[in-house]
Each structure stands twice: as C-alpha cells, then as structure tokens.
Amino acid sequence: MRIGELSERTGTPRRLLRYYEEQGLIKADRLANGYRDYDEAYVDRVLQIRGLLDTGLSTRIIKQILPCLNKPREIHFDEATPETLALLASERDRMTARIRCLTRNRDAIAEYLEMVSRA
Amino acid sequence: MRIGELSERTGTPRRLLRYYEEQGLIKADRLANGYRDYDEAYVDRVLQIRGLLDTGLSTRIIKQILPCLNKPREIHFDEATPETLALLASERDRMTARIRCLTRNRDAIAEYLEMVSRA
DNA sequence: TCAAACCTTGACATCGGTGTGAAGGTCAAC
C-alpha cells in the first residue's frame, strides 16, 4: 500500500510517516516511480509506534527496542551488545515505573468520578 | 523550604519549578523578601507532576486532573462542571490505553531479556 | 565590608514531534 492508505488506516499524517522513516523506525520499499510501498504489517507497526510515543518514549528509544518487540522469540545477535541489553533493561524498568504512576493516578481519577456520579 | 531545597529533594531544576508554577501546577507562598516558600507536601507533589509528565501528559492536562488526585475523596464543586468531568473520563481512558500499551511492550522486552540471559 | 551562596525576573536558545506549503513528478479518468 502507498503512504496515503497507510496514513488513513493509522490516522497518522503522511508527514509523520516520513519522519518516522527518517528516524529509522520504519523502512519503506519503493515502487518503480519512487513512491513508498508498505505492506500490511506496517499498519500495526505504526500504531505500535504511535502508542509508544504517546506514553512518553522518544523515537530514539523506540528505535532501539523495536527489533526485540517484533519477534521477541528470536535473539538479534547483532543487536545484543552489552550496551543494548543494558538499555533494554533500564527502559523496561522505566516503563514499569510509568505503569505504576499511570495506574495510581488513573485509579484516583476513576475513584473521584465514581464519587461524583454517586452524588 | 525555599526553591533550592525543593529542587534538590525532587531532582528538578529550579527553572522547571518556576515553570510549573507559571503553568498553574503548583503555587508557592512568598517570604518577606520575595523568595518562594514551599511546604513539605510539595516534594511529593512535584514528584507526582514529573511522573505524569514522563508518561506523556501535558502540563495543561495535569493541571486539570491534579485537584481530584490530591484529595480524591472530596468533590470540588467549582471544578465539577460537565466539561471537566468529561475531560477526566476521557483522560482516564487514555491513561488506561497507555497502561495497556506500556505493559504489552514492557513484557515483550522482559521476555526478550529473559531469553537472552538463558542463552 | 566583602564574598559566596542563595534568591528574583526576564529573555533568548535548543530539541523533538508536528504542521504547512512550495515546486515538481506520476497516474487514472474523462
């Protein structure tokens, strides 16, 4: 599919799809005329990227963790340097902290709304 | 406590403490000489703000949800307009989505690291 | 009384994610 369809199906401006490519998060094949050509799997991939961006991760971090997210069952030996593994571990921990923070505060909002709706 | 101490105890640049105040997230008393004066509770408050910022919420949203986070057990009638309640509900849902996204991806990272450590 | 370590406000800079528009190539349909 071309960029317009991917854009519509993911709700993502074309501008950003090109930006994510520039940042190394996605890679598009090219048709004979130079148009980008994405396959089906990119719909989910882009959605995943947007979700992660929305939770506060940077494109730089996302780029590092994406490979192990897509096929967690295989090791990417070229990527499995000690530095990368350390980054993954630290990012895992930061995500856990974020989850705790979000959960705590969301529950407080939910509780508040419950209270209001009872009053 | 003055701004320097709050800064140290929260690991937050003074610049940002002033910025959060400018955005209406915190409010400082003033000493006779004009210095900001914070009480103990602001340590947690600032930490909470930073945590939320880190999870992708904007200062604008944080400002809206803070009142109901601090004392969820009491209703702030002046704030309980239909618009505010709708915003709270929508923000609660967005946070839930973020939690799901973070959890899924963190678990994938964790699984990958487990695998690598076994190999 | 002077220095050092605080504090104040204000302004301008940076950085990452996004918006927008220009100038131009491709292709399908009428």
Add this chain to the structure above:
DNA sequence: GTTGACCTTCACACCGATGTCAAGGTTTGA
C-alpha cells in the same frame, strides 16, 4: 491531453518542555 488526486523532497514554522545566561536583590559568614 488536460485535470485532479496522488506521490516526491525540501524548508521553514510552531509548540511545549527544558537549558542557560544576564542583571540584580538578600542573607550568611569571614
């Protein structure tokens, strides 16, 4: 063939969070 809807690259602009620095006031201690 011309129009309209796509696509390309490039560039400049914006916004929010943050860094940094200037110019100046206050307090503490040598």
